[in-house]
């Protein structure tokens with residue numbers, strides 16, 4: 530294989546202004562604009578300037594691929610909804626609720642989000658691209674026949690089903706660091722041992738989608754290939770580091786994936802308005818850094834993140850880590866304070882360390898220890914076999 534002078538395969542940053550400009554409405558927490566903020570921040574910090582990097586505009590997925598997962602009747606209703614039509618049937622399938630409203634153009638926008646993920650999976654598996662980041666990808670809550678949790682089309686399931694069709698023997702890991710349990714992806718592969726589904730999330734006792742208990746471990750041939758690590762509200766970087774080191778990384782290493790899709794939602798942060806975890810971007814970075822040595826082929830997906838400014842910082846850091854480059858603020862002191870966020874953190878992408886204390890922290894740690902013990906006893910041995 531011919532190698533470029535920089536000796537690296539290309540990496541793709543999947544983004545377009547058109548994707549970032551789509552609006553879910555003023556009262557909806559999902560803001561595609563955070564992708565635009567990330568693009569701006571990456572530009573400002575010089576992490577999109579390297580010769581192997583390419584900004585790629587996501588293109589619509591071939592509609593016939595949707596039914597690799599979704600029910601045709603649901604797709605038909607979604608196509609009606611995107612034109613602004615409303616019916617009772619739609620509501621039964623989540624279309625027209627507060628979380629998944631009927632929006633003009635939502636079908637076309639979702640096709641592009643799914644197309645970005647699909648194309649990136651194909652490019653990476655074919656060896657054309659080393660790693661990619663689809664900022665507006667990772668709609669892990671979309672169900673076979675219903676929209677939910679801000680998700681209409683499950684880009685993850687469709688792209689993975691398509692790759693298993695082409696290469697049935699692939700070992701793929703889907704690692705979900707978003708604060709919400711990846712219920713749609715789990716459901717689609719619950720009995721399938723080709724995909725290791727691993728999700729670290731706030732416990733379903735306190736957060737939508739109310740699932741993702743550690744006892745959900747897969748069924749039939751898929752037993753042990755679904756791994757759930759629920760965290761208590763108030764879990765901080767220390768608790769997070771513990772579950773990463775003791776459960777997440779060991780299970781992934783034992784599974785030995787050929788390819789990893791990693792959902793790097795930034796809604797685990799303490800400032801996130803929708804969740805109750807208390808991470809800083811130090812804990813977030815540890816997750817992204819830790820998966821890098823496990824498998825070289827990685828597709829990152831943006832997922833959630835509802836504090837726009839801090840989500841953009843997380844995603845910028847993640848892109849730098851995926852590319853082994855260091856962010857440098859060329860304009861610090863010039864435009865610094867004018868562009869983003871709170872004054873105290875201007876000039877740095879990195880959060881100050883912060884740990885929680887007291888009873889809540891103790892409970893979070895005890896729960897994490899209990900869950901990790903369960904995973905090490907019940908799930909890890911499935912993969913540690915010779």
Ligand SMILES: [Zn+2]
Pocket residue numbers: 707708709794796832833834
């Ligand atoms: Zn989320």
